[in-house]
Amino acid sequence: xxxxxxxxxxxxxxxxxxxxxxxxxxxxxxxxxxxxxxxxxxxxxxxxxxxxxxxxxxxxxxxxxxxxxxxxxxxxxxxxxxxxxxxxxxxxxxxxxxxxxxxxxxxxxxxxxxxxxxxxxxxxxxxxxxxxxxxxxxxxxxxxxxxxxxxxxxxxxxxxxxxxxxxxxxxxxxxxxxxxxxxxxxxxxxxxxxxxxxxxxxxxxxxxxxxxxxxx
Numbered sequence: 606x607x608x609x610x611x612x613x614x615x616x617x618x619x620x621x622x623x624x625x626x627x628x629x630x631x632x633x634x635x636x637x638x639x640x641x642x643x644x645x646x647x648x649x650x651x652x653x654x655x656x657x658x659x660x661x662x663x664x665x666x667x668x669x670x671x672x673x674x675x676x677x678x679x680x681x682x683x684x685x686x687x688x689x690x691x692x693x694x695x696x697x698x699x700x701x702x703x704x705x706x707x708x709x710x711x712x713x714x715x716x717x718x719x720x721x722x723x724x725x726x727x728x729x730x731x732x733x734x735x736x737x738x739x740x741x742x743x744x745x746x747x748x749x750x751x752x753x754x755x756x757x758x759x760x761x762x763x764x765x766x767x768x769x770x771x772x773x774x775x776x777x778x779x780x781x782x783x784x785x786x787x788x789x790x791x792x793x794x795x796x797x798x799x800x801x802x803x804x805x806x807x808x809x810x811x812x813x814x815x816x817x818x819x820x821x
Contacts, residue, residue, distance in 0.1 A: 622678040624689050631665075635692030636713075643714040686734040695727075699738055706742075708735040708768035712760075722759040723766075728786065729754045732796040735768040736784040740800065742772060743780065746808040750779060750799035760786060760793040778802055 624632070645651075671679065682690035687697050697710040710731060718724030733752055740747045760766065770784040784796040 622676075622682050624682060628690065632690060632692050636696070636715075639692060639715040640713045643717070684734075686730050699735070701738075701741060704742055704771060706735050706738040706768075706770045708738075710766050710768070711764060712762050712766070714762055717762050719759065721762060723762055725754075725756060728756065728760050728794050729796070731766070731768050731786060732770075732784045732794060733798070736770040736782040736796065736798045737800060739770050739772050739780070739782050743775065743802075745802050746805050747780070747800040748803050748808070750801045752796055752798045754794060754796045756794050758788075758791055758793045761788055764788050766793075 675683070682688050685691055685693055686695075687699065688694045695710050695712050695716065697708055699706065699708050701707070708731065712723045712727060716723050716727045718726075729752065732754060733749055736752075737747060737749060765788075767787045768784065769787070770782055772780050773783050774781040779799055779801045782798045782800055784798065785792055786794045
């Protein structure tokens with residue numbers, strides 16, 4: 606078995622629920638399967654494997670005890686871009702260095718768009734997530750108001766990528782953030798985004814269909 610994702614093995618970051626060692630193994634294996642499926646001919650007949658996957662899905666569903674609207678600590682582990690409990694999230698680390706948010710990630714073949722390159726939607730997702738993390742610099746929740754992405758060069762798969770984001774303007778109700786992705790010394794994408802401040806009570810109620818008056 607390959608090494609587990611270092612982000613899963615590390616102590617849970619502040620503000621995120623810890624993941625048990627056995628679930629760390631589940632997530633790591635699920636990511637391996639996502640990547641492995643890229644290399645399987647779509648015409649392959651695999652009835653026994655299909656049955657195994659169906660059995661695993663049923664067993665996993667039986668473990669579920671939480672509703673969709675979860676506590677904040679648990680919800681963060683489900684983030685599709687950075688969630689330690691979400692197998693579609695690529696292994697990623699996020700740090701803050703000198704008021705700059707720095708994300709480090711490598712996208713496998715499972716995230717491929719054009720040959721050998723990361724799908725543009727995931728490039729935008731990495732920028733949005735990295736830029737959104739600048740909220741930690743202002744101690745406020747935010748939602749993305751707009752995101753303008755410029756694809757400068759192909760973003761390669763299976764390559765260490767570094768995303769960087771910093772605030773260029775703070776206003777009363779929003780902030781303007783710049784972001785970029787680099788593969789080595791090459792800038793592959795840049796972005797300018799507007800991130801709107803939102804009260805925590807309203808933020809955690811977004812998408813609450815039981816109370817349609819509470820929302821963005």
